[in-house]
Every structure is written in structure tokens, then in C-alpha cells.
Amino acid sequence: MQLEQLLESLDLSPFDTREAALALAAQCAAADKPRALKARHLAAKALGRRDTVASTQEYQRLLPALRRYQLWDEYLAALDECGGHAMVQGNVNEAIHQWSACLEEAMVLQNGFFAVQALLGIGKAFWVLNDFKSAHHYHCLALEFALPLQDKASLAGAYLCLIADMLAADRYTEAGIALRLAHLSVLDCKNRHWQAEYLLFRGRVYLEQRQLALAEADLTVALLQSTALSFSWVASQVEFQLFKLYCLRQDGQEAAQHLANAEAQAKAIQATSLLERFAFGTYQQHKAQGDSREALKYYRIYLEYYEQNHGRACLPRLAQSTARRLQRLENRIELTQRKQENALLCQTLNQQSAQLDSLSRAALSDPLTGLANRRHLEQQLDRLDQQARLPMSLLIVDIDYFKQVNDAYGHAIGDLVLQRMASVLQFACRNNELIARYGGEEFYILLPQVLFADARQIAERLCAMVENHDWDSIARGLHATVSIGLASNNGHWLPCRTLALEADAALYEAKAAGRNCVRWRITSSGLMS
């Protein structure tokens, strides 16, 4: 098999490639040493798909020979691969060391492509160390080197790393600009992993700009693509962004589902740096929604991951802000609890005062007609006596022959007549005039600020209204009239109770005069009827 064909098949079938490459290396070993070395390089690369440790060992053996035979592309690629393998093994410092060597050699050899690869690799290593400033520095250099290369893949890689930096620093406007610049190179490089990552980043920017429909469209495609590629690193981040999106839409159920997916995917690839970020993001989300209890829960989870990822020694860096945050959250939870207790207390108080209100209303009102009762009336008379000495008139309205109504139509109809009478009186009076059922079929109407002449008119009108009322609608043949006793101080003060006695006397006179009429007494200038 030709070397070029091997190269092409490398992505399709790494195991066969390795076997074929080794066979080719064996054939070429003596006759064509460089060709044999190239084949062994391919075999080491293919091995790297399965066993990064073994692949690194093989590269270390190969490197001096590749250098000696000046196979520079293979040499630089080997250094680059060793950096990648060290990262996979979690040995970040070794990765930086390998990529630095690759960068140095690439600079000497003026190989822009591998310089970019090495710079991106170093940037990635600093990312993992959470040193975003250094990462960004290397990514900027990578972009500078990539721009003149006219290599779409290098350019797309550099742009994507820079955008990730900007998003990590919450620089969404710059990330949006870089996304537009990167668009063509990402499309052209036909790397589906990068395309998924690009959509994730764009979705994040849209989400930040609250363009939820656009964000959802990008994130949905990113999720489909990354899931199809089993690219859990991106898929879990997309799920987390969807969690935030549904939080904004206040769809708690969907949000919780996406958060669970994000966590599960990140756990499956043991991406604790992502889990740390998710926990912090979830804490922020709950804090913004005012759910301090959940916020505290996720802040504690975040601290656990932080310690796991950076070691206990790093915690003091966080200590001050952590203590402050925890304190604030605990205060808020206490506050919420107090507020809830207060609300409960207020509710009980309100209920009790409503009960008191209805009890006192009941104590002061007549249950049959809803009018004020005798007690209320007497309180009112006392109160008026203590207040300014006003013009005052008082009517006592008594239903004529009410006993006969009860006897002829029954007590229930009698009750209806009393209720209807109450309505007629209320209809005829103003709001500030107190109407009370004094007892039985006797009603009092207190007319403050009303002089005799007006009071008499009111009484006459009332008498006529009752007489003309449609009593027949209660029971066929039923008819009711009233007699009214009126007393007025006509502007010259007199105790209300005296006024009441005078009105009662006037009522007696009305009854004696044949009923269905008004009689009066003006108490200030001597009695008259």
C-alpha cells in the first residue's frame, strides 16, 4: 500500500493502518530508510487512537531518527501528537513541555502550520489549568500565525479557541464579532466537531442577547450534531445552555431535564471542569430567580468540584468570596423563612380581625334585616350626645297592625314584610342617616343636621312610599302602612334620649290619630304637635 493511501485511510481504519504501516516499514527498513520512518510514524499515530502511552513511547524512539533524516513534517507532527497524548493522560505540564518544543522547532523551521497547532495546544493546556489569561495570550498568537497561512483549519481552530476565551470572560460582544469572522473558515474546514462547537458558541451569544428563538435553533442543531458524533464535551455544554434557556422561559420541568442531561454527559467523560462550571452556573441561575436554598446547594456542589479540580491548596484563593457568598445565601434563606413566617402571622391576624369584625358587626346588627340593632342605636345616641351639639331630628317608624299580618299570613311572611320594610326605609334615606330596628316592628331613623321642616318632608314621603309599595308581591291581599313619630331639636341641642322620648310620644299620637300618618314634636321651643 502506498503511503499516500495509508494517509487517507488513517481516519477510517486506524487498526488496519497501523498493521499496514508496520508491514511497509519492515519492507522499506533497509532499502528506503526515510520511507520506513514515515510508515513507522503513521503506525505510531494509528496506535495513538488506542493506547496513548505506547504511542508516545514509540514517538520518543522515532524522534531522533526523524530529525536525523530531516523528515520535518513527521518530526513536528510527532511532537504535536506527544503534546496531545500528554493532555489525554491528564499530564498538563508535560503537554505544555511537548508543545513548547514543537513550537520552538516550528519557528526555527518556519513551519507556520505546526506553530499554530503548538500554540493552540499550549492555550488548551492553560485552559485546563483555568489560567484563561495565559490561554488567551497563546490563542491570540495562534490567530496571528494562522492568518497569513491560508489554511482554513488553522484559522477556524484559532478563532474557536479565541471565542471560547471571550465567552469564559463574559465578553459576548467581542465573541459575536469573532463568530462572524470565523463563520467562513469553520464552514470551509468541514470539521463537524468544530461546526458543532461553533453553533454552541453562537447559541450562547444569542442566549446572552436574549434572542431565545435564534439561540434555541443553534443549540438544537449543535445538540443533534454533537450527539451524532458522540462529542460529549460539546453535547453536555449544549444541554447546559438549553437549561439556561428554559430557565429564562420559566419552564422549570424542561430546564431540570436539560441540567440532568448536561451533568450526566459531563460525568460520563469525567469532565469535572465542566461539572464545576455547570454547578457555578446553576448557582447563579437559582440566585437570579431568588431561590436561595437551591443556590446554596449548587454553590456547595461547585466548591466540591473546585476542590477536586484545583486541590485543597487553591481553596484559600476562594475563601474570602466564598465565605461572603455563603453568608449572604444563608442570610437570604433566613430572610425568606422570616418573611414566610411573617406572612403566616399576618394571615392569621387578618383572619382573626376579620372574625372580630364579623362578630362585632353581628353584635351591632339585626340578623333579620341587616340594619343596625338597638345596641348600635343606643351607642350612637350616646356618641352624638358627647359630640358637637348638632341640629338633629329622629323618626320612629312603626308598622300598623303588624300582629294582624302575622296572624293572617304567618310569621314567615311577617319576617318578609320586616325585611321589605327595611329596604324601603334604606331606599328613602341618605347614607349618613342611621336606620335601626329597635325591636319588633319598630324602626328608628336618626337624621343628623336635619331641621324640622326637612325631617317632616322626609317622614311624609316615607309614609307615602310605604303606603304605595307593592306589598301584594309578598302575599296576595297583603298591605302595610306605617305611623311615624317625629321629634326635632330644630338646631337647639337637647339630649338624644330626650329626643327619643318625644318621638315616641309623637308616635303614640299618630297611632291615636288613626295610623298611616306623621305626628311631630319640636323640642327646642316648647312642645307642639
Ligand SMILES: Nc1nc2c(ncn2[C@@H]2O[C@H](COP(=O)(O)OP(=O)(O)OP(=O)(O)O)[C@@H](O)[C@H]2O)c(=O)[nH]1
Ligand atoms: N314575624 C315577626 N313578628 C314579630 C317580630 N318581632 C315582633 N313581632 C310581632 O309584632 C307584633 C307586634 O304587635 P303589637 O305590638 O300588638 O303591634 P301592632 O299589631 O303592630 O299594632 P300597632 O302597633 O298598635 O299598630 C307581635 O305580634 C309580635 O309577635 C319578628 O321578628 N318577626
